[in-house]
Amino acid sequence: MVYIVNKVVLGVAFMISKILSCGLSGLDGYMVTVETDISPGIPSFDIVGLGGTAVKESKERVRSAIRNSGFEYPVRRITINLAPASIRKEGSAYDLPIALGVLVAAGQVAIDEIQNYAFVGELSLNGDIKPIKGALSMALFLNNSHVKNLVLPVENAPEAAVVQGVNVYAASHISEVIGHLNGLNAIEPVTIDMDTIFNISRTYDVDFKDVKGQLNVKRALEVAAAGGHNCFMVGSPGSGKTMLAKRLPTILPGLSFEESLQVTKIHSISGLMPPNTPLITARPFRAPHHTISNSSLAGGGSMPRPGELSLAHLGVLFLDELPEFDTNALEVLRQPLEEGYVNISRVNACLSYPCAAMLICAANPCKCGYLGDSSRQCTCTPYSVQQYLGRLSGPLLDRIDIQVEVASVGFKELESGSDDESSPVIRERVVKARKKQLERYKGSSIFTNSQLTHSQLHKYCTLDIKERELLANAFERLGLSARAHNKILKVARTIADLDESEKIAVKHLAEAVQYRSLDRKYAV
Amino acid sequence: MKENIKYWIWLSSLPGLGARKFAELKARFGSPEEVWKVVHSYAPELCGIHPELYEALISDRHKQKVDIYMNKAKRLNIGVITVEEEGYPDNLSKIFDPPQVLYTRGNIIKEDKNAVAIVGSRRASHYGLKMAESLAYELACRGIAIVSGMARGIDAAAHRGALKAGGRTIAVLGCGVDIVYPREHRELMMQIISTGAVVSEFAPEAPPLQLNFPARNRIISGLSLGVIVVEAAEKSGSLITADFALEQGREVFAVPGNINNHNSIGTNKLIKQGACLVTCVEDVIEEIGLQYLIPGEGKCSENIHSGFNFSKEADISDEERKVLKLITFEPLHIDRISKISGLSIGSINFVLTMLELKGLVRQLPGRMFVTA
Numbered sequence: 001m002v003y004i005v006n007k008v009v010l011g012v013a014f015m016i017s018k019i020l021s022c023g024l025s026g027l028d029g030y031m032v033t034v035e036t037d038i039s040p041g042i043p044s045f046d047i048v049g050l051g052g053t054a055v056k057e058s059k060e061r062v063r064s065a066i067r068n069s070g071f072e073y074p075v076r077r078i079t080i081n082l083a084p085a086s087i088r089k090e091g092s093a094y095d096l097p098i099a100l101g102v103l104v105a106a107g108q109v110a111i112d113e114i115q116n117y118a119f120v121g122e123l124s125l126n127g128d129i130k131p132i133k134g135a136l137s138m139a140l141f142l143n144n145s146h147v148k149n150l151v152l153p154v155e156n157a158p159e160a161a162v163v164q165g166v167n168v169y170a171a172s173h174i175s176e177v178i179g180h181l182n183g184l185n186a187i188e189p190v191t192i193d194m195d196t197i198f199n200i201s202r203t204y205d206v207d208f209k210d211v212k213g214q215l216n217v218k219r220a221l222e223v224a225a226a227g228g229h230n231c232f233m234v235g236s237p238g239s240g241k242t243m244l245a246k247r248l249p250t251i252l253p254g255l256s257f258e259e260s261l262q263v264t265k266i267h268s269i270s271g272l273m274p275p276n277t278p279l280i281t282a283r284p285f286r287a288p289h290h291t292i293s294n295s296s297l298a299g300g301g302s303m304p305r306p307g308e309l310s311l312a313h314l315g316v317l318f319l320d321e322l323p324e325f326d327t328n329a330l331e332v333l334r335q336p337l338e339e340g341y342v343n344i345s346r347v348n349a350c351l352s353y354p355c356a357a358m359l360i361c362a363a364n365p366c367k368c369g370y371l372g373d374s375s376r377q378c379t380c381t382p383y384s385v386q387q388y389l390g391r392l393s394g395p396l397l398d399r400i401d402i403q404v405e406v407a408s409v410g411f412k413e414l415e416s417g418s419d420d421e422s423s424p425v426i427r428e429r430v431v432k433a434r435k436k437q438l439e440r441y442k443g444s445s446i447f448t449n450s451q452l453t454h455s456q457l458h459k460y461c462t463l464d465i466k467e468r469e470l471l472a473n474a475f476e477r478l479g480l481s482a483r484a485h486n487k488i489l490k491v492a493r494t495i496a497d498l499d500e501s502e503k504i505a506v507k508h509l510a511e512a513v514q515y516r517s518l519d520r521k522y523a524v
Numbered sequence: 525m526k527e528n529i530k531y532w533i534w535l536s537s538l539p540g541l542g543a544r545k546f547a548e549l550k551a552r553f554g555s556p557e558e559v560w561k562v563v564h565s566y567a568p569e570l571c572g573i574h575p576e577l578y579e580a581l582i583s584d585r586h587k588q589k590v591d592i593y594m595n596k597a598k599r600l601n602i603g604v605i606t607v608e609e610e611g612y613p614d615n616l617s618k619i620f621d622p623p624q625v626l627y628t629r630g631n632i633i634k635e636d637k638n639a640v641a642i643v644g645s646r647r648a649s650h651y652g653l654k655m656a657e658s659l660a661y662e663l664a665c666r667g668i669a670i671v672s673g674m675a676r677g678i679d680a681a682a683h684r685g686a687l688k689a690g691g692r693t694i695a696v697l698g699c700g701v702d703i704v705y706p707r708e709h710r711e712l713m714m715q716i717i718s719t720g721a722v723v724s725e726f727a728p729e730a731p732p733l734q735l736n737f738p739a740r741n742r743i744i745s746g747l748s749l750g751v752i753v754v755e756a757a758e759k760s761g762s763l764i765t766a767d768f769a770l771e772q773g774r775e776v777f778a779v780p781g782n783i784n785n786h787n788s789i790g791t792n793k794l795i796k797q798g799a800c801l802v803t804c805v806e807d808v809i810e811e812i813g814l815q816y817l818i819p820g821e822g823k824c825s826e827n828i829h830s831g832f833n834f835s836k837e838a839d840i841s842d843e844e845r846k847v848l849k850l851i852t853f854e855p856l857h858i859d860r861i862s863k864i865s866g867l868s869i870g871s872i873n874f875v876l877t878m879l880e881l882k883g884l885v886r887q888l889p890g891r892m893f894v895t896a
Contacts, residue, residue, distance in 0.1 A: 215859045215869040216891060365889060372890025377647070377786065382676070382708075405891045407857055473881050495870070510877035511870055517891075 017104035020118040020147055021097040022138035023089055026304075026351040027265050029134065029141030031118075033083040034094060036101030041077035047098070049082030052090040052303070061092075061123045062099045069127035069175050074106040090303055093132040096121035096151070099174060110182050117149040118142055119177070120156075127174045131155040134269040136261070139163040151177055151187075158278035159268055161190040162197075162261070192278050204250045204282055209422045210243070217244055220404035220515060222426055225251045226433035227494030228448035230337075230359040230399055232322075234389070234517060235406030236373045241362040242287070244406070245318045248360060249283035250423035252316075253431045259314050262354065266306050266313055284315030286357075290324040298332045299342045304351050309336055312357035322361045323392060330396050337399050361400065363389065373408050389518060401450055401487045402515040433497040449493045454486065461489045461504060470506050474513045484519045488512045531556035532606045533597075534590045536625035537727035540577050542739070546624040548572060596728045600702055603628040613637065616746040619772050623725030623743060627701045630721035636692060638814055639669040641744045641769075643762040644678025644754035649787050650886075650894050651853040652678055652755030655779050657685035659752060662805040664691025667817045669720070671696065671747045673740065674709055678754045678762070687715055694747060697724040698740040699732035741765040742772070749812045750775035752802060756790030763790050766799070775811050777802045782854070840882065843867060847875050851885050855892035 016037045023032040045059040059080075066073045080098055082089050097119040103109040120138060122130040135156035142150055143165040150160060150168050157170035167189040171177045179185035208218060217233070217240075224231045225248060233241045255263065264280045267273055273280075288297060288308040299307030309317055319325060336342040340356040365371040366385045371378040380388070437448050440460065446452065452460060463471070471488070474480060480488075489504075492512035496504045535546055535556045549571065553559045559581075563571060568578035580586055597604060605612050605626045614637045616622050642660055644652060660670045660682040670686035672679040674695035686693035695716050697705070701724045704710045716722055725743060726736060741764050745751050751769040753776070756762045769776050778799040781788025795801050800811055809815055840848065846865055850856065862872045876893060879885040886896045 213859055215862050216873075219869040219873070372888065372892065405889070407859065407890055470881070474877065477881050477883075499870075507871070507874040510874040513877045514873040520887075 015105060017101045019097040019101045019104065019114065021094055022118055022120055022134075022141060022150075023087070023093075024091075024134045024137060024269055025087070025349065027137055027269060027306075027353065029138035030087075031141075031145065031147075032089065032094070032097075034097040034101045035081040035083060036098070036105040037079045037081075038074055038076045038102070038105045039079070043075045043077060045078045045080075047080040047082065049080075049085045050088045051082060051094075052088065054092045055082070055089050055094055058092065058095050058098055061095050061125060062102065064125040065095070065099055065123040065127040065174055066102065068125060069173070071103060071108055072106070074102065076106075078102060078105075091132065092122035092130075093120040093134075095123035096129060096174065096177070099123055100177070103178070109178050114181060116147060117151055117181075118147050119151045121151070121153045121171070123174065129153045129171050129173060129177075133271040134265075135160045136162065136268045137265050139166050139168065140261070140265070142166050151180075155275065156273075157190045158192065158276060159264060159273060161192040162194075162264075162278050197279050197281065204423070206247050207250060207423045208247050208426055209420045211240060211247065212420060214240060214244065214406070217404055217406050218421075218426075220402055221248055222251065222430060223491060223494055223498065223515070224248070224358070224360075224402050225426075226430045226498050227401075227437070227490065228358060228450040229401035229491060229494065230450070231361070232397070232400045232403045232518065233360065233362040233406050234365050234403065235362070236364060236369045236371075236376070236408045239406040239408040241406050242318070242320060245287075245316065245320075245360045245362065246285055247423065248316050248358070249285050251426045251430050252283050252358075253427070253434055255281055255283060255314060263314055266310055266353070270306055270311060272311070284312050284357075285318065286312040286315070287318040287320060290319070290321045290326075292325075292329065294326070294329045294332045297329050298336055299353050299355075300344050304344050304346060306353045307342065307355075309333060309355040309357060310342055310353040313354050315357055317357045317359050319359070319361045322363045323388060327393065330393055334395055334399070359399065361396075363392075365389070365405070372405065375408065397518070398483060401491055403517045403519070404515060405517050429498060432500070433494065436497045436500075449490050449497070452490055452493070457486055457489055461493050463489075463504060463509075467504060467506055467509055470509055471513075474509075478513065478520045480513070480516055481519045484516045488516065491515055528555070528557045529604055529606070530590060530594060531560045532625050533593055533604060533727065534587065535559060536623075536725070537590065537593060537730075538577070538580055538586065540574075540580070543621045543623050543725065545573065545577075547621070550624070593728050596702060597627070600728075601629065602701055602728060603631075605632075613747055615639070615748065616743065619742065619746040621742070622746065626723055626725060627728065628721050628723045629701050630717040630719075632694070632721045632723070633692075635667070636669045636694060636721075636747075637749075638667065638817065639671050639694065639748045640808060640812065641671040641748040641751040641765065642678065642682035642754060643672055643741075643744060643751060643765045645756050645760045645762065645787055645790075646675055646677040646679075647757075647787070648677040648681070648755045649781075649785060650855060650888060651781070652779075652787060653681040654853060656681035656754045657688075659754070659779075659802070659805055659808070660685030660693075661689045663808065664689035664693070666805075666809065666814070667691070668809075668814060669694060671744055673698070673737075673744055674713065674716070674722070676706055676709075680709060680712060682754075683712060683716060687719065690719075693720040695720075695722045696740050696743045696747065697722060697732075698726070698736035700724060700726050700728040700730040702728045703730070703732065705732040737761060738764050742768040745769040745772055745774050748774060749814075750777060750808065752777040752779070752808060753791050753794055753799070754779045755781060755787045756794070757787055758789045758793075760790045763794070766794060775800060777808055777811070779803075840879070840884070841875075843871065843875050844879055847872065848879060848884060851879075851893055851895055853894055855888055855890075855894050858891045858893065861893065 019034040021032045021034050022029045120132055124130055131153045136159045139160035143163050148166055150166055154170040154172045157168055161168045169187045170190050180187045235241050260279050260281050286308045295301045297307050298309050336355050342353045342355050344351045366380045366388050368379045370376040492504045492508045495508040495511050549559050564582040568575050607622050607624050640663055656678045664686040669692040670682055671694045672682045683693050699705050701722050704713055745765050745768040753762050753766050766776050776799040778791040778794040779802050862869045883896050885893050
């Protein structure tokens with residue numbers, strides 16, 4: 001039965017329409033059926049199905065959008081149900097399917113093919129379709145369902161188009177959608193050239209070469225990248241800690257397609273997709289300010305969302321001014337850092353966001369910031385120096401394998417700097433070292449040296465006599481603490497990998513020992 | 525302890541009554557015992573003192589406190605020497621306003637008159653600390669007592685140098701000798717007491733108030749034949765000690781420093797103003813006139829002529845030797861070491877660890893390296 005648009009046909013029986021849409025649960029999409037019933041009675045517009053505030057306000061937008069697009073708004077009793085009715089629905093993405101549901105139930109739109117489509121989109125009062133969050137998750141879900149067509153806002157089309165098995169139709173106005181469904185003006189599905197996005201998007205706009213000198217810190221970051229080790233940078237203000245941390249993603253191995261999908265999903269449901277970007281192929285870098293709340297850091301909130309830690313998944317989480325962070329916020333990080341997942345419990349569900357990120361922390365060496373600085377005098381008392389870094393959470397520091405001191409600007413003038421290595425060169429070495437680790441740990445549950453457990457250390461990091469002597473000597477003479485022992489072994493293992501050596505030799509251990517700045521006692 | 529020592533303790537422990545006022549009152553009334561007996565019958569103006577001070581003088585409460593001090597002195601074995609006694613240090617008795625009472629822990633012996641003071645900044649550089657320790661060590665080896673203030677930095681390094689040589693050292697405090705200030709010097713203080721002496725003009729329980737320190741500095745220079753300022757910033761308290769030394773007719777020495785180093789601004793200025801420039805211990809000994817002293821035996825003898833302790837030609841690799849050559853007393857950053865030596869940063873880290881373990885270099889905060 002074909003109904004002509006824009007013509008109110010009297011005497012036609014109104015019916016219940018069912019329009020398919022998508023909701024989001026955690027990182028994944030699920031099917032939502034928008035049922036519309038128009039019946040005689042006092043005019044009203046009710047939406048049921050546990051919709052949140054944005055969903056409740058939907059009716060205003062839908063009403064205006066329909067009127068302003070040249071369609072007739074049925075002044076009848078309209079009831080919308082968002083099924084399944086016992087799951088909370090949030091967000092404005094249901095505007096479009098609700099509007100369509102009303103039009104179809106009122107007989108103003110053709111319905112033949114409509115059950116093969118899913119619709120998502122926010123509506124503006126004049127009928128424009130505005131962007132939504134989580135398009136990629138929805139497309140991925142649809143790929144595994146029987147519905148292979150997705151109509152969504154133009155801005156969200158590129159990311160959805162990455163999913164090859166789904167036809168993605170981009171529309172900027174509701175009339176375009178109706179034109180397409182009527183057969184009057186078909187929309188072409190969006191296609192993406194997968195090769196180009198992996199090549200272009202992968203180039204970062206920063207490079208290790210941008211930083212002059214700082215050989216020691218760059219080496220420490222290279223080792224950190226190669227083994228996936230968390231890092232703590234100590235340095236006076238302006239020494240370049242942030243600049244260096246920002247460039248760490250550029251020397252990490254590239255993301256695989258699967259990994260890119262994960263990262264994109266997380267950014268997409270947080271509404272953080274850069275414009276015109278189908279897929280995020282660069283490792284994320286997140287640097288939250290130290291006034292951040294617990295739930296923003298780890299994830300949660302009344303409407304559960306991924307936190308900074310998950311947004312940094314497969315990338316780098318940079319916590320600058322670590323002593324200024326709320327101790328509770330840091331506590332909350334500990335378990336997720338260990339497990340690689342953030343679990344958020346709510347009454348109805350338990351959500352889980354992945355968060356396998358590399359942690360880089362930074363701090364000043366003391367309260368005034370200038371201990372060990374060549375250009376300025378430190379004005380702290382010896383007691384306060386001990387206090388400042390001494391009060392950092394032991395368990396958090398325990399997660400950090402590499403500690404490095406960053407010297408301040410004064411030295412940069414002395415460096416000629418023309419022979420600084422670029423990121424791709426360093427990355428090559430890192431990738432080689434990572435490959436070794438993948439081979440070594442094939443069949444076990446870990447991928448990098450930093451993940452080695454206590455028992456695995458014995459298996460993979462055996463030392464000969466000379467090496468064991470060196471370690472004992474170092475502990476005694478340099479005043480290292482016991483908790484440094486395993487970390488030094490792990491880091492030495494990575495240094496040996498970078499050196500393409502199967503065994504851990506004295507020189508690898510000796511270098512690893514230097515990355516324990518905070519543990520050693522500087523004799524007066 | 526003599527009976528009338530109680531009156532000396534009483535008078536010296538009055539807050540606000542310094543050595544000079546004490547001497548005046550002593551002269552006016554004859555002795556501290558007399559002051560105790562009759563002062564309440566004279567008007568303050570007649571005694572030549574402030575009404576407030578007068579109140580304190582006649583207050584009974586203060587008199588009771590003295591018993592507490594006496595008991596504490598007995599318990600902690602604190603010696604009390606008045607300026608009129610035999611055992612009072614010779615050099616000190618000759619200054620303009622010697623402390624009327626000296627509280628001591630440990631012993632002051634006759635030979636301590638051959639003393640040299642070593643003072644300097646509390647936030648000294650590694651270089652300054654090394655110099656203070658070496659100079660103290662060598663002087664102590666030659667039988668010279670080292671006097672200093674037991675403060676952080678140069679003072680502590682000087683005391684340690686003297687202790688290492690098995691020599692004598694005297695610490696002058698700005699608080700009661702029963703108080704350990706700064707706290708981290710507890711061990712150091714015990715060592716000084718057992719082999720030398722800790723002295724103060726302040727009664728037991730007197731806290732280390734800021735205004736005590738300039739006064740105590742005159743005692744440091746007063747006990748010595750000369751004062752070496754090792755490192756002093758522009759406004760360092762050790763410059764006050766140098767001023768006292770000049771007033772008291774003592775020699776003033778200064779160790780020169782890097783002109784860019786703000787830790788050396790004060791010492792370099794002293795040299796400009798005429799202080800004697802010190803580059804080795806002989807400079808001090810000759811100027812003071814103690815050449816006749818015979819070097820002691822034991823720890824010092826091997827090192828007496830060798831001066832500073834350079835790297836033992838132990839088995840070190842070529843790379844280690846290359847890097848070692850670059851390292852001096854001036855802190856050098858690891859990146860510079862890598863650049864200058866041409867070795868990769870990874871190798872440098874390894875080499876430096878080995879040199880540290882062999883005791884040939886020392887690491888300072890900020891990845892700086894100096895000779896050990």
